[in-house]
Amino acid sequence: MSVSLLAACGPKKGELTSGIYLDNLDTQANPVEDFYQYACGGWMANNPLDPEHARFGTFDKLAEDNRDQMRNLIDSIVTANNATGSLAEKIAMFYNVGMDSTTLQEQGAAPIQPLLNEIANIKDREGAYQEMIALHRQGIDPYFGIFGEADFDDASMTIGWVYQTGLGMGDRDEYLKTDEVSAKHREGYLNLMSAEFALAGYDKISGLPAEALAQMVMKLETRLAKAHYDKLTNRDPYKTFHKMTTNEANAVAPNIRFNEYFPAMGVENVGKFNVAQPEYMTEVSKVLAEENLESIKAYYAWNVINTAASYLSDDFVTANFEYFGRLVSGQQQQRPRWKRVTNALNGATGEAIGQMYVAKYFPKEAKDRMVTLINNLQEAFGERIKQATWMDQATKDAALQKLGAIYVKVGYPDKWRDYSKLEVSNDSYFANILRSNRFDVDYMLSKINKPTDRDEWQMTPQTVNAYYNPTTNEICFPAGILQPPFFDLHADDAANYGAIGVVIGHEMTHGFDDQGRQYDKDGNLSDWWQPSDAENFKANAKVLADHFSAIKVLDDPETYANGELTLGENIADNGGIHLAFLAMQKAMERKQVNKEEMDGFTPEQRFFLAYANVWASNITTEQIIFLTNNDVHSLGRWRVNATLPNITEFIETWNVKEGNGMWLAPEKRAKLW
Ligand SMILES: [Zn+2]
Numbered sequence: 009m010s011v012s013l014l015a016a017c018g019p020k021k022g023e024l025t026s027g028i029y030l031d032n033l034d035t036q037a038n039p040v041e042d043f044y045q046y047a048c049g050g051w052m053a054n055n056p057l058d059p060e061h062a063r064f065g066t067f068d069k070l071a072e073d074n075r076d077q078m079r080n081l082i083d084s085i086v087t088a089n090n091a092t093g094s095l096a097e098k099i100a101m102f103y104n105v106g107m108d109s110t111t112l113q114e115q116g117a118a119p120i121q122p123l124l125n126e127i128a129n130i131k132d133r134e135g136a137y138q139e140m141i142a143l144h145r146q147g148i149d150p151y152f153g154i155f156g157e158a159d160f161d162d163a164s165m166t167i168g169w170v171y172q173t174g175l176g177m178g179d180r181d182e183y184l185k186t187d188e189v190s191a192k193h194r195e196g197y198l199n200l201m202s203a204e205f206a207l208a209g210y211d212k213i214s215g216l217p218a219e220a221l222a223q224m225v226m227k228l229e230t231r232l233a234k235a236h237y238d239k240l241t242n243r244d245p246y247k248t249f250h251k252m253t254t255n256e257a258n259a260v261a262p263n264i265r266f267n268e269y270f271p272a273m274g275v276e277n278v279g280k281f282n283v284a285q286p287e288y289m290t291e292v293s294k295v296l297a298e299e300n301l302e303s304i305k306a307y308y309a310w311n312v313i314n315t316a317a318s319y320l321s322d323d324f325v326t327a328n329f330e331y332f333g334r335l336v337s338g339q340q341q342q343r344p345r346w347k348r349v350t351n352a353l354n355g356a357t358g359e360a361i362g363q364m365y366v367a368k369y370f371p372k373e374a375k376d377r378m379v380t381l382i383n384n385l386q387e388a389f390g391e392r393i394k395q396a397t398w399m400d401q402a403t404k405d406a407a408l409q410k411l412g413a414i415y416v417k418v419g420y421p422d423k424w425r426d427y428s429k430l431e432v433s434n435d436s437y438f439a440n441i442l443r444s445n446r447f448d449v450d451y452m453l454s455k456i457n458k459p460t461d462r463d464e465w466q467m468t469p470q471t472v473n474a475y476y477n478p479t480t481n482e483i484c485f486p487a488g489i490l491q492p493p494f495f496d497l498h499a500d501d502a503a504n505y506g507a508i509g510v511v512i513g514h515e516m517t518h519g520f521d522d523q524g525r526q527y528d529k530d531g532n533l534s535d536w537w538q539p540s541d542a543e544n545f546k547a548n549a550k551v552l553a554d555h556f557s558a559i560k561v562l563d564d565p566e567t568y569a570n571g572e573l574t575l576g577e578n579i580a581d582n583g584g585i586h587l588a589f590l591a592m593q594k595a596m597e598r599k600q601v602n603k604e605e606m607d608g609f610t611p612e613q614r615f616f617l618a619y620a621n622v623w624a625s626n627i628t629t630e631q632i633i634f635l636t637n638n639d640v641h642s643l644g645r646w647r648v649n650a651t652l653p654n655i656t657e658f659i660e661t662w663n664v665k666e667g668n669g670m671w672l673a674p675e676k677r678a679k680l681w
Pocket residue numbers: 514518577580
């Protein structure tokens with residue numbers, strides 16, 4: 009639907025629209041055969057992929073609109089007369105330095121030369137150890153990184169977490185899988201490293217050919233990859249929580265010398281901390297002692313180059329894009345500079361931009377209506393728990409307690425992050441990125457061994473997304489997602505229940521999915537389930553996992569969805585729809601939803617059309633492969649066409665019959681929340 013059509017046919021004051029965009033439908037398609045095509049076919053035809061996007065969907069479209077709004081805000085700062093030392097001056101300078109293409113081209117690799125020289129000058133293993141710390145201090149994380157996160161034993165406290173990192177291709181499978189696509193990625197990655205080692209001049213500094221340097225890094229990263237847990241193991245909170253003293257951690261990974269490492273990072277008295285993957289840290293310790301020093305230096309140099317490439321001259325940016333953008337994602341064209349710099353600025357000063365964003369674009373009425381929707385969803389969830397036939401009363405009581413304890417965040421934080429210590433200068437774009445990294449590292453590490461700040465937000469207000477955090481038992485809906493087509497102040501609530509209502513229910517259900525259910529109402533990792541109920545849950549969840557694993561997402565190369573990897577998200581979608589639908593029915597009884605047909609659709613039909621519309625998207629083949637391998641969410645098409653056949657309310661609303669594409673026999677439908 010175009011903006012002009014909306015303006016011309018807008019509702020009269022006090023009169024609500026249906027919230028359904030008829031242009032989004034493909035009425036030639038049959039809803040009982042392919043609901044995704046029926047509900048989203050018009051949208052997909054009207055929003056073809058442009059060369060900038062490997063996937064473009066409803067979420068991405070709204071994110072683009074939000075970025076336009078941020079650009080307006082940033083423009084107003086850049087053109088203003090800002091006081092010296094003010095945050096506005098920092099924002100303007102960061103943006104202007106990033107946008108100054110002429111200077112970026114002139115500087116070439118110069119901004120990373122000091123770090124590369126430092127690495128080239130490493131003389132021995134002690135020097136390599138000290139350089140690892142120096143890089144970690146600047147947010148460049150060879151091998152591993154440290155963060156402040158909740159203590160699973162007592163989530164009211166934040167402790168240090170040692171996390172495995174160190175893989176330039178992201179996931180371990182990229183190094184180890186033998187299929188054709190993975191092999192092509194490795195070839196592309198070697199080419200990228202060779203090209204950028206040469207651009208950076210590290211071949212000359214080190215006296216080794218760029219191709220040889222690339223091979224050395226590949227070998228070392230492959231060794232690290234073999235020691236990483238796989239993605240499914242990483243989804244298990246018990247398998248990734250190993251609290252240790254420094255002495256215990258030193259026994260696991262002696263060459264990290266944690267007793268020296270933490271103070272050098274600026275963390276005194278670290279106390280007990282979590283080593284997420286001890287076996288991996290043992291391997292890192294061996295790498296530090298065993299690998300050839302030149303390989304270690306090449307690996308560090310590559311970490312610097314790879315971190316910096318997006319913020320250097322266009323030759324680096326293009327090489328980076330050819331691998332990460334074109335080859336891996338299927339994106340045809342680089343985003344324009346202003347979008348890339350806006351993203352970087354958003355990363356560096358996200359809450360400062362967010363504060364301006366909500367002041368200008370977020371209406372207070374939106375927050376009030378959201379709070380009502382959330383309360384109605386919470387009430388519906390309570391009823392679903394009480395009615396569930398697969399749990400006994402003790403488990404139900406504990407679940408209801410956890411539900412009642414959910415902490416709700418809407419729009420924007422009550423207190424904003426202080427950026428006064430962030431330094432910005434006009435020397436180079438990458439230097440500003442490094443200063444921002446240091447600022448963030450200090451901020452992160454300052455949380456260790458302190459009470460958890462429950463009022464901190466894990467997303468900025470302008471983000472088009474939402475989250476559930478198990479260790480604070482909180483749901484959060486940033487202002488960025490509280491806009492059409494997710495949430496429409498001018499629409500009847502049937503569509504709002506189908507869109508933002510399901511998003512709310514989805515986030516609440518995360519507290520009770522296969523991961524979230526392992527945390528109690530206070531966010532501690534502790535088992536509140538009766539054993540037989542836990543077994544029922546697992547059996548019911550397996551029905552959903554198997555259902556998704558049977559989906560062929562691509563014919564060539566033949567690719568299947570991973571129902572284990574996406575289980576938590578699919579449980580959340582399944583639960584979210586049930587909760588939102590019940591909440592809508594209750595709202596209809598209270599006359600808060602128009603029971604009449606609007607635009608030819610009943611409220612129940614509007615609910616499912618609005619739900620499906622959230623997932624409208626076009627996508628490249630490369631991106632289908634990438635997301636299927638890496639994303640814990642199912643693809644948009646299957647969040648509709650695989651999720652809805654499990655929902656009896658959908659089957660009834662659209663009168664789906666046995667033999668239809670959207671049919672699933674009642675006994676095969678997942679019974680969870
Ligand atoms: Zn989710």
